[in-house]
Amino acid sequence: MPQALPVVAPQAAHRPLFAGFDVGGTNIKVGVVDAEGRRVAHRSLPTEEERGSDDAARRMAAAYRELLAESGVAAGDVVRAGLATPGPMDIPAGKLLKPGNLPHWHDQPVRDQVSAATGLPVTFANDANAAAYGEFWCGRGRDAQSMVMFTLGTGVGGGIITEGQLIEGRHSCGGELGHILIDPSPTAPLNTLGIRGSLEGYCGSYGVLARAEAAMAAGDPTSLRKRLEQGAELTPLMIAEEAESGDQLALDVVLETARYLALGVVTMVHAIDPEMVLIGGAMTFGGEGSRLGERFLARVREESQLRMIESLRDRVTISFASLGGAAGYYGAAGLACREHQR
């Protein structure tokens, strides 16, 4: 069953508190979270990317101050912020490099911009890594010692935590699980970066759409065709809806996605041997509690078990993540908490 987000009333929260900022191409989410990983308050603001990161940092700080005022939290109770952004980035330097969906933020010192605007020391992290850390800190992975998370969306991201430590990598690229390679064929799909045979090319939304389009082009019957004829655009959501309604082609596309994802899961289980693997992100085909989502997850598990060494078979938990779109700001706050406690 879907799990409720951990929350706590402001007056009952365990001080100190931490702010988490999760920057996406469309929205920026802000949360205030206590030291036990419980949310005290949250809100969202538009990214308005084209106004640049310094402007966004000021608007983030304003939203954060309003949030404190509304929830009756004293500013002094918040001791550190976490900032999660898309990569590529240079975490030690606190800088973005050239993230594709934030073209006006390239090469900006975002950590210091947010720190200056909020008056808080800031811990900087990759967004998919932060989401994984959020699940580990206070989501589905909260009782695990080690965890690998895959986030499915337009792209495929991820995060790896071993012995409580997030693997951020030497070049701030740890957990780029969309770019693990699952196919050596010269005809394997290319991903958006031109890399052939990567997990993302099969399990990112464009890979899923491409397989559906190829099956339709082959003439297979499908209720998707009717919806496209009505002028709708093909999306993973439409595929999920038609699969739920019994369309075989759409269902096959979803379950093939599960099979490809399982290759990535098995690879990471053999490399890391984690206690738990979580599947999250925007494209989980209805996700936890939905008939199709549960069928998708069951297929990921089955196809993974088939390919695992005996010592690991049936011993690694594979589940949906539980924090949904809040994982990023929970995780950013959690990384801030970890740094504060060091």
Added chain:
Amino acid sequence: MPQALPVVAPQAAHRPLFAGFDVGGTNIKVGVVDAEGRRVAHRSLPTEEERGSDDAARRMAAAYRELLAESGVAAGDVVRAGLATPGPMDIPAGKLLKPGNLPHWHDQPVRDQVSAATGLPVTFANDANAAAYGEFWCGRGRDAQSMVMFTLGTGVGGGIITEGQLIEGRHSCGGELGHILIDPSPTAPLNTLGIRGSLEGYCGSYGVLARAEAAMAAGDPTSLRKRLEQGAELTPLMIAEEAESGDQLALDVVLETARYLALGVVTMVHAIDPEMVLIGGAMTFGGEGSRLGERFLARVREESQLRMIESLRDRVTISFASLGGAAGYYGAAGLACREHQR
């Protein structure tokens, strides 16, 4: 250029010292190593697997005591031993499970057996993990903060070190890099465990031999055929020799192995973002300093760069390991040293 093993004279070694035992199916290697990762003395004894692990532990202890006597090291200078064995194993429990090449050692408490026989506290580790740790501690990886190592032999093993910590895994299966999956095809080769499409199925010796046999069966001209007609058995060494002598089929098999290995390298680089990737083990086609070995490594690098995200391209060092067959006992001693210093 091949790097000499780090060694030191017994009287110049920095105390305390550590013993390293590396158990293989044929031989057991024993080394005494100082706290700086320099070897003081070493020897090898036959495993004689069928006599069981308790017998082997007593012979290991006897060999170790002789080694101390011969090198003039006082027994009290050695404070802890490391024991590396093939998996599967239960590291926290100090037990072997059912390693394929040690059938008479199944379910034996080898850590305590070696501890009782030597009188030393013992740190227990997987052999490929120990080899990786050895390279990290005092081999080619000694200046790196993080490292992934692939060991090529009959099987393919590995080890991952991030921020100085070896990833041993929740079920003592961390770094099972031979079992990462690189091919989703239903016709991909099976490995010895029946898993389809794994790196080991392409880059373990049997995968390499199978590709050479398939190419010969297709009738391609090759000097390998003549050697087989003379009664020799096809081995990776023979393939390497004929490739060095200019045989195109043999060379293609070697360079294809490099291409497949590169898929595994890229996967681990994207997952871990390490400072360095090392290639070691018994099947490196002549290895460092040989013409063929360098050509193999160059191909691994080229094929890896082709598939890496821009942020990592040309930024991760890919090299041969430098400790050769000694990596396991150096690493076992290093893990003992690390545990002692905690």
